[in-house]
């Protein structure tokens with residue numbers, strides 16, 4: 171379970187787009203089980219579950235219709251698809267909303283639909299780009315436990331986030347990125363030990379951002395309240 175951290179614009183989502191084959195790297199290759207993913211993108215993607223940073227869900231489809239569309243694209247058998255969808259809708263507390271259009275779902279409900287879409291075909295690798303966006307406390311707790319159980323099955327998780335508190339708790343490896351460059355990489359304990367700080371929040375601030383947060387915040391307020 172790799173936690174992929176970095177400030178805004180550091181290249182997390184760009185990495186994810188290359189890992190999922192949506193973007194061609196200008197240099198280098200993405201290898202999966204020793205093979206370039208471009209050699210058979212369809213079979214490779216069948217093994218992935220992907221929660222994108224910003225998904226354009228079809229607002230006129232119901233939750234159930236959207237998941238059936240995903241299952242069809244993934245060439246799941248009809249019986250398998252139907253049973254996974256109804257069980258997962260139930261477990262993600264969306265069963266009662268399954269015939270409601272996605273356009274009227276709340277932010278957290280849409281995020282839960284994306285998680286189901288990523289999980290329903292039993293992927294070997296989960297790629298998550300800010301997966302907790304908009305989730306409430308209960309959903310976050312379920313999610314944290316869920317990805318730990320998923321990883322205990324020997325599956326891979328690539329987890330992009332700013333929420334250090336979560337990443338620190340669930341990931342075995344950490345990578346910190348700044349301006350497209352890796353500035354720290356290793357086991358969660360190693361990264362923390364190397365930096366010599368107890369809080370990952372501090373490591374992130376020191377390695378990832380030089381900004382004096384209090385000063386910047388005060389300057390923003392000064393500008394906002396300044397008389398015109």
Ligand SMILES: Nc1ncnc2c1ncn2[C@@H]1O[C@H](COP(=O)(O)OP(=O)(O)OP(=O)(O)O)[C@@H](O)[C@H]1O
Pocket residue numbers: 176177178179180181182183184185193223
């Ligand atoms: N194909 C590309 N070629 C060159 N630059 C790109 C390309 N795609 C994205 N970028 C740039 O790379 C930078 C990193 O963007 P990216 O979306 O990966 O950041 P991020 O780490 O996910 O940030 P956030 O935390 O805001 O989600 C941005 O400045 C973006 O404009």
Ligand SMILES: [Mg+2]
Pocket residue numbers: 182183184223299
């Ligand atoms: Mg991003």
